[in-house]
Amino acid sequence: MKTAVAIVDDHYLMAQALAELIRRFNEYDVIFCAQSGRELQLQLDGKAKPEIVILDVHMADMSGQDIAGYLRQNYPDIKVLALSMMDDEQTIAQMIQQGARGYLLKGCRPSELRLALDDIRTKGYHYSDFLTKSLINQLNQPALAETKPLLNQRERDFIRLACSELIYVEIADKMCVSPRTVDGYRETVFEKLGVKSRQGLVMEAMRRGLI
Amino acid sequence: MKTAVAIVDDHYLMAQALAELIRRFNEYDVIFCAQSGRELQLQLDGKAKPEIVILDVHMADMSGQDIAGYLRQNYPDIKVLALSMMDDEQTIAQMIQQGARGYLLKGCRPSELRLALDDIRTKGYHYSDFLTKSLINQLNQPALAETKPLLNQRERDFIRLACSELIYVEIADKMCVSPRTVDGYRETVFEKLGVKSRQGLVMEAMRRGLI
DNA sequence: CCTAAATACGGGAAAATCCCCGTTGCGCAC
DNA sequence: GTGCGCAACGGGGATTTTCCCGTATTTAGG
Structure with missing residues (x-):
């Protein structure tokens, strides 16, 4: 039984390309791609729910953080894997705070994506060394200690x-x-x-x- | 006989994903991916040359414009298809000026990518309506009329x-x-x-x- | 020799930004 | 009633930015 995955990325070509790559993993099936938070909401209303959503952090409409927060509130069973071009610690902390179960860079290797999906499917999260180190660095920042947004x-x-x-x-x-x-x-x-x-x-x- | 394609994109995961998508087109084979202009140079020294290079415009090291110019000067038989997140006319004009045979946005559909590759292979270029319109808009700018860089x-x-x-x-x-x-x-x-x-x-x- | 382009520098002043330090009113919890 | 947090506003002034208008030297081409 394949694990259902959805992709949210405003660059349609890149979302389709990523879908193609993930389908090669065999245990995963990409059931839809959405180009915005709004389109994701529409898709979730109709189709079967994915188990994992791969979410681009930097979106033109609703931001990745907003979408992650929306999913956590409305579809708590859907697990989010954040995907980003950049590795600034503030954004990482915010995505995790909003419920993301992992955080990958677009510069990573496909095997790392595969491992992240496997971990999220079996353990519920993928906490890479890189992610943990970013969170540790954030410990010294007052913003992380506070519960409200920065x-x-x-x-x-x-x-x-x-x-x-x-x-x-x-x-x-x-x-x-x-x-x-x-x-x-x-x-x-x-x-x-x-x-x-x-x-x-x-x-x-x-x-x-x-x- | 498949057409050899190479991809230059500093986000390795996205380059690999794009390679996967292109391999599905059947007539094309992605022979390597490079994460920078420098790595592209190294690859071209050793491996078989691609017929088409898909080139991300915004790169951290050498820019897409610089890489396109380098290819035109050193490998004039290699055709370049520019790929970008944004559609500003200045960058489009510069890429075409540096020899790119087409310009696509990362938000386009896979079928558009396919058509662009087909056109470049058979006709030598892919001039979409969108690209031509951008160049026309540039006609009124003095920078385009000049041969030297802006x-x-x-x-x-x-x-x-x-x-x-x-x-x-x-x-x-x-x-x-x-x-x-x-x-x-x-x-x-x-x-x-x-x-x-x-x-x-x-x-x-x-x-x-x-x- | 003349002209143009490239690169560098200046006068003057208005406008905008930044910095440091304050106050006030409202809503809420104790 | 009191205290706190939030959101808004103010005094004053130093510094920086922006704008408009210039000049000078060197190099290259006609």
């Missing part, structure tokens, strides 16, 4: 607007707050993300998949 | 340093020029890339794969 919704709103060519008074106007409030958001976000300039914020936000 | 080496150096948290006097120090010279670089680069702020520069540089 950034609240207004800070995320600010970040999204800051990653544009708008000046701060224009951002304040769009957020319907005083320019002074935006100054406050900036300081808080700079501190939380460990940056000290707006271009640094843009780069860090892209690195963490916040935009 | 950005010279010093401007690229500046951009790389500007995509950091250094302030401009620190950048001037690193480039061994006057801060006023850096002011000049900034204005030129802002104009050439069509941005008006440093964070805009960071985003555009990332979009165009300049860093």
Whole structure:
């Protein structure tokens, strides 16, 4: 009996290619691919549920973290394997916190993907040395110790607007707050993300998949 | 007789997955995958040459443009199909200018990849409507009309340093020029890339794969 | 010799950003 | 009633960025 797998990746060609590779593993069958969190929701409404979802972390619509959180809340039996281009520890910690059972890089070998799927199927999780080390490094960060997310919704709103060519008074106007409030958001976000300039914020936000 | 294909993509898993998908096409055989321009050079020294190279545009080491230019100069019989996450017209024009015979997005369907490979094999190129439209849009840009690259080496150096948290006097120090010279670089680069702020520069540089 | 391109540098000032330090009002829990 | 957290806002000013306008030297081509 093959294990049902679904893939969520906004690059359709890459999702189909990955499906092809996984079908070669024999014990797994890719039952559908979705290009967004929304499409995943639609697929889950109709089709048979997958046992494992391979989830691209950086998505244009709903982020990988949001999708993982949605799955944990609505389909707790579905196990998530996160797949990412980058290995920043913050994102890894967030994905695990949202319920991902493993985290792989797109630069890994197919055998590592296979092993991850096998582990998730048999043990329920795949905790590679790399993943564990990232979490250990996060132990010294206050953000991980806290249960609430690092950034609240207004800070995320600010970040999204800051990653544009708008000046701060224009951002304040769009957020319907005083320019002074935006100054406050900036300081808080700079501190939380460990940056000290707006271009640094843009780069860090892209690195963490916040935009 | 199968057409020999090679894949250049720094994400090994995705390259292997793509290889698997292409092998399903029957008329094509993936003879090797390379994770960088340098590894591609090594592979070409030893193995049989591929007829077609599928080349990821945004690479960490040598860029897709550089690799395409290298292939055109050293292996003019090898045809390049560019593969990218993004569809900005500047990058498309540059890839075609460097000799790419087609340009696909990673969000396309496998059937489009198949058609592109078929066209390149039989006709020598695959000019999709989307690609042609991008080039037409570029006709009104002065950069395309010019034969030399949009950005010279010093401007690229500046951009790389500007995509950091250094302030401009620190950048001037690193480039061994006057801060006023850096002011000049900034204005030129802002104009050439069509941005008006440093964070805009960071985003555009990332979009165009300049860093 | 003239012209153009490449590379470097400068004056001046307005606008924007960043930094450090505060206050206020509301909702909620004890 | 009190204290805390959250969200919003403010004073003040130093620093940096951006914009607009210039000049100078060297090299190469016609």
